[in-house]
Amino acid sequence: MTSRSDFFDQRAENWEQAHYPGPVRERLQKLIQTFGVTPGETILDVGTGPGILIPYLEPLAGISGRVFAFDLSFPMVGQARRKTRADNDLVVQANVLEIPFGTGIFHRVICFAAFPHFEDPAIALQEMGRVLKPGGYLVIAHLMSRRELAAHHASHTGVEKDLLPHARQMAGLFLAAGFQEPEIKDMPGRYTAVARK
Template identity: 40%
Template sequence: MSRAHREYFNQLAPQWNTKVSDDPVLYHYLVRFGITQGDTVLDVGAGTGRLTSHLANLVGLQGLVAAVDIAERMLSEAKWSMQHNHTVFVCSDICTLTLKNGCFDKVICFSVFPHILDPQSALHEIYRVLKPGGKLLILHTRNSRQLNAFHASLNGVVSRDVLPPIQKMEHLASQAGFDSQTLSESENLYWAEFIKPESHRSYRLISK
């Protein structure tokens, strides 16, 4: 766990909602990703819950959203503003989750990946907690070049945080066992979508 990142985001927690906007396009991105009623979804680096409440509305009472963050003050803000009883809050580094294997239909990393110190461990842990056939979306509303320039302009620990170009992300995800679904990087969007293959698929390949 990065103590420096945890402190950095804890300090920002009280003003976070004034710094970021609740852009309606985010809701449409979640629909496009295929979040549906009854899904179990992991919201990685949930912060103050900018995506979490949209996710809770989309999965409905039959579904569940787990909001994970290393910064407890960010999560406190999220809890304070959210009334859904089908949402759980977990204060943890994504690299060392203590959740069960194969319990999520979908995982979303929105505006968090560059801040994770050990991306390979994070991808392995996400792969572990996804169900076979489950999907991961790494989403940003800027491309990697724009985002990396933005981080470099900031003071503090995040100034060295880097989002890999999408081809490098594809390579990292494939090393963790993922297949690529949709990879798209344009001016205002970084969309890296992966799937955990169904286990019977590798059996079929072996038995041919």
Template identity: 30%
Template sequence: MSDDPTHVREFFGARAADWDSRFPDDGPAYAAAVADIGLRPGDAVLDAGCGTGRALPPLRAAVGPTGTVVGADLTPEMLAEATKAGREKDGALILADVAGLPVRDGALDAVFGAGLISHLADPERDLRELARVVRPGGRLALFHPIGRAALAARHGRQITDDDLRAEPNLRPMLARSGWDLVSYTDEDDRYLALAVRRSE
């Protein structure tokens, strides 16, 4: 299920221009997921694999003017669409792969990842990299605006037992990567796994 960065870049690069118009009703789901992270004014948060930056406005609203919001994506076309949509005013946009983030250890309070996990080249390694940049006790939110079954149906597939986002697979993978899964929701209209960065 995981992808190499070149394939991810090609896939999303070809779809960047009409991405937001294909999913126009996702805004409230993003805002609700951001609210569940528990961000506070002044916090620093990364939107990992930010795409066109749809999470940046609610993330900015959550951390306020004194907070730090960074959107990282490895697809230049997606970042260009985020800029075109004016979302760079809500957070700094950087071209980066989550496998190697230009962020110092423990600098962040939280990471938000929408539709991220199934596009990671090496999910366990990449989740460990996300853990590196988050302080102990900080949060990780893995989100999708629809659940696993609805997403599989959209693509004409069935859910399989090896789906990384399934709780029995995700929980131990997160644990091996420095995270403790604290809540898990997989419903037709929402997927949200929240994890807390363990103290070493």
């Protein structure tokens, strides 16, 4: 049986080519515009994979902003490091259950296409909340609805049980982690859950 970590390690080199062709990138760019990133922000990209978001987030954060990112998969981190501005941004290997950054340092934490893979969603949300500044925002996002994502994962051994929580459960997780009530949008081709700390 393929473990979750093996699943991503084995696919890191070709992940971007396999999952982000031109039309998907167009949809991704539109999705990122809804994240609310503004110049000067310090951003954390959680579960960055091969760094898909980094080239989009850096221009939005501007020269005075910074983009930090991490992933549990070391091969994914290797891919992501190739996308950063070496003098300003940072990508590390880390576990979302023990984020290796200080408390209250990020304006915005973004978790794209990763949340269902976390072993303990409650602790993951607590950690993402911990590193946010008061008033900062957490964005959880996918380019599929909750239902579409479940069907997609069901066809892949290693992640077939990785699901997004139902809206009520997700809201409870946010509130328990110290966030305000999240705004959850679940529609064909897009899922977002956004909340302020």
